[in-house]
Amino acid sequence: MNDVLEALRRYPDVEAPNLHAVDATDRLLLGEAAPLLADAPDGTVVVIGDRYGALTLGATSGHGVTGVRTHQDRLTGERALHANAEQLGIEGFTSHGLTPDLVAGARLVLLQLPRSLDALDEVAGLVAAHADPSVVVVAGGRVKHMTVAMNDVLARHLTHVEARLARQKSRALVATGVRADHPAARWPERTPHPDLGLTVCAHGGAFAGTSVDIGTRALLAHLDEVGPTTGTAVDLGCGTGVLAVALARSRPGLDVVATDESAAAVASARATVEVNGVTDRVRVTRAVGGDDLPDASADVVLLNPPFHVGATVAPAVAHALFADAARLLRPGGELWAVWNSHLRYRPALEQVVGPTRQAGRDPKFTVTVSTRRSAMTS
Incomplete structure (x- = not known):
């Protein structure tokens, strides 16, 4: 898997020696989710917010997971994922909108935390409404961009939220189970x-x-x-x-x-x-x-x-x-x-x-x- 991550590019986004296609949060999320990825049935893993394909391709190449569904807000990131996959000869994933089909029946969701609490609320609400009731969400971000309010947003929709220890200035939040009283969808x-x-x-x-x-x-x-x-x-x-x-x-x-x-x-x-x-x-x-x-x-x-x-x-x-x-x-x-x-x-x-x-x-x-x-x- 490390060989795959090292080979990833940002193209067609801007590329420069100080700009990287993989960051510490990508590696942290893949590490935290490794035991779950190893046991995940095909078609039950979802990736949201993958920047250039590290999470999606790391899951498919490192753990043999197939049927991964992925959503990226930026079209540049989506194109980078597909370009990296083609270059490395990796298959086993499909791109989706932020719609119910993305998360229907999902048991594991890997999530790069968005900056916006509203964006996080929409993702968490979609997961709660359409994923498997026992779903596990492994979410992460750079510590400097994370707030306790993110835990609160996840907790409105999911039963248990745990903050893991930070590593290399990144931290993972692990949320499990759908709340029976999760709020109804309010977007748009x-x-x-x-x-x-x-x-x-x-x-x-x-x-x-x-x-x-x-x-x-x-x-x-x-x-x-x-x-x-x-x-x-x-x-x-x-x-x-x-x-x-x-x-x-x-x-x-x-x-x-x-x-x-x-x-x-x-x-x-x-x-x-x-x-x-x-x-x-x-x-x-x-x-x-x-x-x-x-x-x-x-x-x-x-x-x-x-x-x-x-x-x-x-x-x-x-x-x-x-x-x-x-x-x-x-x-x-x-x-x-x-x-x-x-x-x-x-x-x-x-x-x-x-x-x-x-x-x-x-x-x-x-x-x-x-x-x-x-x-x-x-």
């Missing part, structure tokens, strides 16, 4: 926003939940200035779909595509689109930077880019999305972007997309409009 949640005239739906892992983050609000304030009334618009990195829904309502002649690589975001956006009655004008798709959309296919792109991955500030994520927007836009098309003012993205937008003007600015956020050049420059 929905919240009306009368000031915006729409309702937001969100699954547990969606950024900002059912609230509307202030960056999105800053861009919404300029939505009436967006030029095209017909053609195609893309909400790139759509989150819960607020911008896509608002644009579809204000521009009935536009076909809107909302895209995100997060499974939680895509599920949330689809629910938001449905509850707001714009399913005929908004299509939601899971993709990395709109990579499933043709070049020069959009008249306008809306973008509220993330500026961090997990707890790490990562401007490269936004720069990659600027390049994606440039690829998607037709010559003369516009990218409307909102970003934290201190990040000073305007020179990058000028270089990657084209001439850029400021549409609005406050102490925290800047809204810019970049017009796609007729030809790309290097």
